[in-house]
Amino acid sequence: MNYLKLFSPATVANVSCGFDSLGFAVDTVGDEMTFIKTAEKGVKITAITGANLSYNVDENAASAVVKKMLNEANADFGVALTISKGYSPGSGLGSSAASAAGAAFGANQLLGNIYSNLELVKFAMFGEEVACGSQIADNVAAAIYGGFVLIRSYEPLEIIKLPVPKELKLVAIHPQVEVKTKDARAVLPSKIDLKDAITQWANVGGLISGLYREDYQLISNSLVDIIVEPYRKKLIPHFDEVKNAAIKSGALGAGISGSGPTIFALCKGDEDANKVHSAINESYKNTGIAYTLFTSKINDKGIKILESN
Amino acid sequence: MNYLKLFSPATVANVSCGFDSLGFAVDTVGDEMTFIKTAEKGVKITAITGANLSYNVDENAASAVVKKMLNEANADFGVALTISKGYSPGSGLGSSAASAAGAAFGANQLLGNIYSNLELVKFAMFGEEVACGSQIADNVAAAIYGGFVLIRSYEPLEIIKLPVPKELKLVAIHPQVEVKTKDARAVLPSKIDLKDAITQWANVGGLISGLYREDYQLISNSLVDIIVEPYRKKLIPHFDEVKNAAIKSGALGAGISGSGPTIFALCKGDEDANKVHSAINESYKNTGIAYTLFTSKINDKGIKILESN
Numbered sequence: 001m002n003y004l005k006l007f008s009p010a011t012v013a014n015v016s017c018g019f020d021s022l023g024f025a026v027d028t029v030g031d032e033m034t035f036i037k038t039a040e041k042g043v044k045i046t047a048i049t050g051a052n053l054s055y056n057v058d059e060n061a062a063s064a065v066v067k068k069m070l071n072e073a074n075a076d077f078g079v080a081l082t083i084s085k086g087y088s089p090g091s092g093l094g095s096s097a098a099s100a101a102g103a104a105f106g107a108n109q110l111l112g113n114i115y116s117n118l119e120l121v122k123f124a125m126f127g128e129e130v131a132c133g134s135q136i137a138d139n140v141a142a143a144i145y146g147g148f149v150l151i152r153s154y155e156p157l158e159i160i161k162l163p164v165p166k167e168l169k170l171v172a173i174h175p176q177v178e179v180k181t182k183d184a185r186a187v188l189p190s191k192i193d194l195k196d197a198i199t200q201w202a203n204v205g206g207l208i209s210g211l212y213r214e215d216y217q218l219i220s221n222s223l224v225d226i227i228v229e230p231y232r233k234k235l236i237p238h239f240d241e242v243k244n245a246a247i248k249s250g251a252l253g254a255g256i257s258g259s260g261p262t263i264f265a266l267c268k269g270d271e272d273a274n275k276v277h278s279a280i281n282e283s284y285k286n287t288g289i290a291y292t293l294f295t296s297k298i299n300d301k302g303i304k305i306l307e308s309n
Numbered sequence: 310m311n312y313l314k315l316f317s318p319a320t321v322a323n324v325s326c327g328f329d330s331l332g333f334a335v336d337t338v339g340d341e342m343t344f345i346k347t348a349e350k351g352v353k354i355t356a357i358t359g360a361n362l363s364y365n366v367d368e369n370a371a372s373a374v375v376k377k378m379l380n381e382a383n384a385d386f387g388v389a390l391t392i393s394k395g396y397s398p399g400s401g402l403g404s405s406a407a408s409a410a411g412a413a414f415g416a417n418q419l420l421g422n423i424y425s426n427l428e429l430v431k432f433a434m435f436g437e438e439v440a441c442g443s444q445i446a447d448n449v450a451a452a453i454y455g456g457f458v459l460i461r462s463y464e465p466l467e468i469i470k471l472p473v474p475k476e477l478k479l480v481a482i483h484p485q486v487e488v489k490t491k492d493a494r495a496v497l498p499s500k501i502d503l504k505d506a507i508t509q510w511a512n513v514g515g516l517i518s519g520l521y522r523e524d525y526q527l528i529s530n531s532l533v534d535i536i537v538e539p540y541r542k543k544l545i546p547h548f549d550e551v552k553n554a555a556i557k558s559g560a561l562g563a564g565i566s567g568s569g570p571t572i573f574a575l576c577k578g579d580e581d582a583n584k585v586h587s588a589i590n591e592s593y594k595n596t597g598i599a600y601t602l603f604t605s606k607i608n609d610k611g612i613k614i615l616e617s618n
Binding site for chain 2: 017018019020021022150151152153158160162188189190191192193194195197198199200201202203204205206208209212218221222227
């Protein structure tokens with residue numbers, strides 16, 4: 001393979017109860033990236049559209065990943081890269097993860113598919129470190145595996161792909177406010193009540209059971225976060241209004257996507273998703289804050305090849 | 310139905326990572342109870358064997374449950390009850406729960422099966438309160454539903470029955486030492502590190518996924534308790550030796566059953582279970598502490614009717 005164009009999805013990490021452990025991939029929102037094999041060794045970025053990101057190969061999450069992979073594989077070729085961001089960095093939808101995961105997937109294709117998905121997640125985590133300062137797996141794993149993923153363990157890294165109930169739909173609103181991941185981390189307590197932790201892990205168990213059983217009521221009952229959301233929601237204007245509007249209009253649950261500010265809602269079926277979309281729109285349209293709002297299937301495939309030769 | 314003899318199983322609560330949320334039922338160890346409908350109203354215990362328990366109807370978990378159920382259903386009959394304990398109270402294998410769950414199940418049969426399993430759990434939780442002072446659900450739910458159960462929520466009470474992988478076997482050792490539930494609660498911290506809680510709920514998610522997927526490696530990887538076991542194991546002599554012996558000889562994992570002192574190990578298949586049984590026996594036989602040791606299937610049916618007319 002000498003040329004590849006791919007779609008790398010946006011992702012929703014945490015999924016209410018599953019802080020730092022769960023994530024899922026979005027079907028219709030993500031980045032497009034192209035990879036051209038070059039005779040000259042090394043990596044260069046030839047175009048970035050849709051966001052103002054660094055062209056410095058070592059500072060850009062995508063090129064840093066490609067460079068690392070070519071080096072480790074002793075590749076006798078280079079790669080010219082383009083990145084077309086389909087959504088904003090800083091949204092809480094795993095923007096750097098989409099680029100890093102797409103980079104790992106794309107480089108692997110040009111290298112002849114020598115790495116497993118788990119290895120690709122590890123390379124993409126290096127990209128997350130370049131972009132965000134820490135090797136977080138939930139967004140990149142969701143992008144690479146598709147569907148829902150559980151990060152069962154970091155050491156050793158173990159990713160469990162979970163089933164996606166067929167009628168599950170996502171509605172997400174991205175208010176155009178800045179929530180720095182650093183700040184979103186800083187508001188969290190380092191210690192929590194054991195009894196709250198028990199409630200939370202019972203909900204993780206319920207959510208995962210609900211995914212396996214395709215039990216929407218159980219998913220709904222379990223989409224509760226009593227640990228992180230109470231702190232982080234203060235960083236997101238009108239969070240409660242959005243959440244209440246979503247649930248009142250039929251969402252299974254709603255919460256913060258990653259570290260925000262995007263608020264996600266999960267719904268059963270198109271009809272409910274449409275109602276929730278409208279209700280969230282109503283709840284935000286007079287706030288004076290600009291926002292984007294979208295509805296999507298859950299992406300069960302992960303990164304998709306759009307063109308290749 | 311005028312007469313009923315049943316088997317109510319011992320249960321393992323917590324299951325390493327799932328403190329206060331998970332439990333499962335044992336196939337070969339439990340209580341036998343008989344229920345005879347009497348023309349005279351009220352409840353009486355006519356025999357208790359195998360343990361020194363109160364005959365006072367309001368102080369005995371089983372009779373207290375039967376009395377409450379007959380009252381609430383306005384029954385026009387009474388019940389004469391016998392309890393034959395198949396294992397010791399204070400073992401950490403849900404002894405009071407077996408009696409309370411058996412009582413709820415048995416009374417419901419005589420009442421014409423008017424209550425759901427969830428309602429039976431609630432009645433049995435009242436029995437747990439009589440016996441232990443608090444309405445804990447994990448043991449009684451495992452006894453009534455059988456197999457693995459998740460207590461997703463207490464308010465409202467929601468029990469999720471989880472699948473039982475076919476080859477899963479239990480080996481359990483009950484060292485004859487006393488661990489008071491009160492003491493086992495007192496050693497726990499009220500606050501825990503958020504990062505430990507994340508590790509724990511990722512393991513809960515892994516264990517539950519493993520049960521659904523029948524993935525013994527994943528079950529094994531997830532049978533880890535970094536929150537409760539480090540504190541409670543100090544109350545159980547030679548816990549580490551038993552656990553290490555079990556895992557070295559092929560157990561998927563091992564931990565404290567309920568609040569102890571019983572130590573449980575889960576194994577894949579009879580051959581491994583036999584090896585683990587022997588290894589645990591070797592590890593304990595020279596400690597000077599008396600113990601009982603058994604191997605069992607997981608009980609997927611819950612309470613079993615042995616005779617009725």
